[in-house]
Amino acid sequence: LLDIKWFTESMEAGHPVTVEDRHTLQVNPKPNIDPTAVLIKAYACQRRTPLKHHNSFLTDALEILSQNAEYNDNEGRSVAFRRAASVLKALPYRVKNMEDLKSLPCLGDHSQRVIKEILEDGSSREVESTRQSDQFQAMKALTGIFGVGVRTADRWFREGLRSPDDLFRTGQQLNRAQQAGVQYYDDLQKPVTKAEADVISDIVEKAVRAVLPGAEIRLMGGFRRGKEVGHDVDFLITHPEEGKEEGLMPKITNWLEEQGLLLYQKTTRNSYLEKMDGPARAPNNMDRFERCFSIFKLQTGSERASVSGWRAVRVDLVVSPYSQFAFATLGWTGSKLFERELRRWAGQEKHMSLSSHALFDSKQNLYLRAKTEEEIFAYLGLEFIPPSERNA
Ligand code: DCT
Ligand code: MG
Helix, strand or coil: HHHHHHHHHHHHCCEEEEEHHHHHHHHHCCCCHCCCCCCCCHHHHHHCCCCCCCHHHHHHHHHHHHHHHHHHHHHHHHHHHHHHHHHHCCCCCCCCCCHHHHCCCCCHHHHHHHHHHHHHCCCCCHHHHHCHHHHHHHHHHHHHCCCCCCHHHHHHHHHHCCHHHHHCCCCCCCHHHHHHHHHHHHHHCCEEEEEHHHHHHHHHHHHHHCCCCCCCEEEEEHHHHHCCCCCCCCEEEEEECCCCCCCCCHHHHHHHHHCEEEEEEEEECCCCCCCCCCCCCCCCCCCCCCEEEEEEEEEEECCCCCCCCCCEEEEEEEECCCHHHHHHHHHHCCHHHHEEEEEEEEHHHHHHECCCCCCEECCCEEEEECCCCHHHHCCCCCCCCCHHHCCC
């Protein structure tokens, strides 16, 4: 109550209200918010972005345009639309008119045009025609295949292919991942639920404990941020005695394979060496941990003969040395935009280089060690944002 009183008084006194006041707002969901008094910071990693927000009717549209730009290999444009959408996710109110947007960062002309049209007409012609376009739908279907990226999908689209069925029909050459992707396409299109992620957590835990007692396993990605569904399940694995984690992945996958739990797996080895790699990141920001891309065969508990009784689920396993675990945890929690913004903040504002392995301070010319995510935020001069509010 005191909080609400303080909040109302701040508003009346014309004091700016920051997104950090969200908790106050949640106590009193319909306060008289003056949108022009809400301060939104420019980097997503400076803001709290909850999973559920007030502006899906705008962010869904902007994310279609972002997605389409990505399909057209236009990264700059794609990120611009994503940043605009992300700002709207952080707002403690539903946008009603263009005045509400006046003091907000990251809203370019194009995004504003789209928002204006939706506010005035209920939808944007550009968004609707994109959504319905042959190219957008084909790219969505083709990049939706496990193992298929934008480049390959684009080549297939130019060759006249539109769906996974077309790949079969025309006898396309597929690699092992893509073959699995086509084979389990329908299952992999279905969202993975939190309940399914929990069952997989138990399995992964059992496998890891069987081959390396004392290892620690953490559920990462969207589920760590509180999502109820995801496109896959991500895990990070480590062991408090550095070195014990070496060569762990093949042991885990062998165990899983023996139990008949894997439909597909491909392991890449850890290739990160601080001395040799330095603070620089791989160009695509991919980290270089020992990693396993897999497809699990998950029993669905259905005993009926008419139902197959299992489904395919995408699972990503990552092994990190203990000394890099805090960085790996931060890097694998997401969201993708939050991660991107953290790295941009580090580079542009702090002259530091952040990856899922390390934080390098270019001014002091040294690596900053951390045991927790909180320490990394502190090094970066950022307020700690908990995983549930990193849904940028
Ligand atoms: N990640 C990243 N940059 C990428 C890809 C991934 O920073 N280009 C990080 C952030 C999230 C984490 O890895 C897991 O990736 P995804 O599974 O693709 O994302 P997610 O948030 O877990 O989404 P979903 O719920 O759909 O699985
Ligand atoms: Mg995920």
